[in-house]
Amino acid sequence: MSRPRRPLPRTILALAGAAAWLVGLAAISGQASAEGADKPTLTVYTYDSFSAEWGPGPQLKTQFEASCDCTLDFVGLDDGVAILNRLKLEGPSTRADVALGLTSDLIPEAKTTGLFTDSGVDTAELTVPAGFSDPVFVPYDYSYLAFVYDTETVKTPPKSLADLIAGDPDQKIVIEDPRTSTPGLGFLLWMKAVYGDDAAAKWRELEPRILTVTPGWSEAYGLFTKGEVPIVLSYTTSPAYHEIEEKTDRYQAAAFDEGHYLQIEIAGILKGSEHRGLAQRFLAFLVSKEAQQILPTTNWALPVRGDIDLPEAFSHLVTVDKPLLIDPETVAKNRRAWTDEWLQAVGAR
Amino acid sequence: MNTRTDRRIRVATGIAAALLALGFLLGGFVVLLAVSPQAPDFAALFSDAYIRAIVGFTLLQAGLSTLLSVLLAIPFAVALHRARFPGKRLILRLFLLPQALPVLVGALAVITIWGQSGVVSQGLTALGLPRLDVYGLSGILIAHVFFNMPLAARLFVAALDRVPTESWKLAGQLALPPLGVFRLVEWPALRPALPGAAALIFMLCVTSFTIVLVLGGGPAATTLEVAVYQALRFDFDPSRAIGLSLIQIVLTALVLIATLILGRDPAGGFGLGAKARRFDAASRVRDMSDALIVTLGTLFVASPFAAVVVSGLAADLPRLLTETAVIDAALTSLAVALAAASLSVVVSTLVLLAIEALAQGRRPGRLSRVTRRSLETATSLVLVVSPVIVGAGWFLALRQVTDVLAAGPYVVVATNAVMAMPFIVRIVAPALRQANAETGRLAESLGLTGLARLALLDLPAMRRPLALAFAFAAALSFGDLGAIALYGSNDFVTLPYLLLQRMGSYRTADAAGLALLLGLIAIALMAVVEGGLAGRRRRPT
Structure with missing residues (x-):
């Protein structure tokens, strides 16, 4: 064993310093409740x-x-x-x-x-x-769901959902997971609203184009702006953000003939x-x-x-003539079954 | 105080500390179970083909990720330990960093290198070759190896550091070839560290969520953790979430117990305490291969960080650095990280001292063996308990007695502290065991007990590993997001939370800048903590 050395107090000092942070933390959490109470x-x-x-x-x-x-x-x-x-x-x-x-x-x-x-x-x-x-x-x-594309890589954007499904499987898209995200569920309903009972078959056709299915919007959009994938499921209003805040018209939403999910x-x-x-x-x-x-x-x-x-x-922005919306009661009743159908179609079962 | 009383006190405080940590985790479960209308229906869960498929995939990806991380870490650790070059400490420090990176940032950085438009793919297309397509199991494995190989490597380098100088000297005098050194010196040192490292990585990968979905390429890649999240967050079905989480815990416990049985430690090394100075015979070939292995390994881990730096520098850093929101979030994160690491180190140390006391008993009985095993397992399993469930449970419990938003920071600190325990135990236990094997008897014969024993024997032995453990815990907690989501309030925002917030509202450039900032602060934090606590590293004479 090495001989007892002096630096021990230093260890204790450092731990004490860290403990002081705890006190600081208490101050952070205390702050919230210190506001005036006379106004509602x-x-x-x-x-x-x-x-x-x-x-x-x-x-x-x-x-x-x-x-x-x-x-x-x-x-x-x-x-x-x-x-x-x-x-x-x-x-x-x-x-x-x-x-x-x-x-x-x-x-x-x-x-x-x-x-x-x-x-x-x-x-x-x-x-x-x-x-x-x-x-x-x-x-x-x-807002309306829409597929947003990068004009630098996508020269002929899809004009319809059918176009998107039949498109070049080497040109990938990224979508969100209907099990964990609102836009993901929205796209599931979009497919259902357009294709009804054929939705599963259409999902199978679309599957080769899907690069990956992310847990939420942030991950999907992150992949898109990084240039990893040229088409992403987002909203018709997304291009407005880029135009106003970033002064660029590079990212555009594709208008679909069948209408857009609301x-x-x-x-x-x-x-x-x-x-x-x-x-x-x-x-x-x-x-x-x-x-x-x-x-x-x-x-x-x-x-x-x-x-x-x-x-x-x-x-x-893309103007939508045909808003698609499945009545919420129907969605609530069928969400599980439709999600299962999707899982089956894209190969999880 | 005699030695027996001392041992009893140690065991008692250790058990109390472990119960405290476990109670915190289980408390969340119990409260959530109490409010859910029915008990989890395990029969239904097991008969569900979907659940069975994701259980299979969870174990497959975690098993493969662990295997790859550990297998790759062994040659890297050996080469790094043997090679002599400036910048070695920098590499060791860099290898702590993946744990501090929020998983999403890490995943996107890995994609920048390995994705279909990534650096490697661009290189390949320039050579007229097809692009990489990593989405699927291979992408998940790459990302998991990026996060966990460095962790294993650090644990292995620490294990090699514990080899006594006499062994290296002897190896040098016998002019053993590299393979001989590996077989006779390095492998016996690495071997006891293997099960611990493997178990830790397995648990981290079992609960993987973001990486699996983002890089998995589709719902065929789904883990139990995804299902837990879906059940609690999207379907609000607490009993299903608890049922799935229990399946996850039990499966992992089985794997852990198996590694504990397989990996029973052979007798620890013995030496006079002088440290790692090696006497390898000179060899051109070996030096070259070491250089190659260290370069490749470092490049693999460093390249995603380079991506973080490059995209971070493109952000408007001066503006970010002066924003009050950013400064506040950074300070909050620091406070949370340091508090969680301190708490975690204290609790883990108490548990470790108890484990050691139990192991050192003159004739360890069945009961003490079982107690020791359960302490070891308990401190590990915390990693597979889903933070969403713990968070939701405590949310319900706390709101009966206090303002939940004000209590949020404490729950976040406690969760982070408990989650860091397995790391600390893995890092510190071997050193403590070695010290006790070397001088435990002597201390007992001298009647060294209580605080004196702690100050003279245990703490000096644990000081360096504790410093590393503290740095790890702080890094882990600095990048953590799991616990905070439920308590989100405008007054309590950490840096990773702020980053995700910006990313969730188109502000990708800001998010990239914040990721860079987060990495820099984490690296500074670890340097200060590890350097400061460990004291000056003895000159490699």
């Missing part, structure tokens, strides 16, 4: 790209707080599914007054929880495709909310001209009002 606080559960500093959250907060005499508090979670799971975990005693960012596919599931109450917001004036309307949930924006984002009021009036005002504000003007260039989705001045880049 409206708590909104949303997804994190909505509440992020570049998302619509901060601007909406400033505008709404200017008139509501309240504090608007966004809690950013992973995505719409995560919001609903969080509410299920918390049950009726949830802190949330409003849940913002579910997609319309989740409506049956959200209603079964019994946690939501009628919004009382008049949505008759709103221009949502496929005539969406619901007493509980207020639609605040929507994803409507919705918000609802929780039954247990102590600030129901305030929550209602917030939802009304969310579909006001003022708020809708903010959404397109922060949330990269289309507004639910016809009187919004969209930036120039939005006029270059």
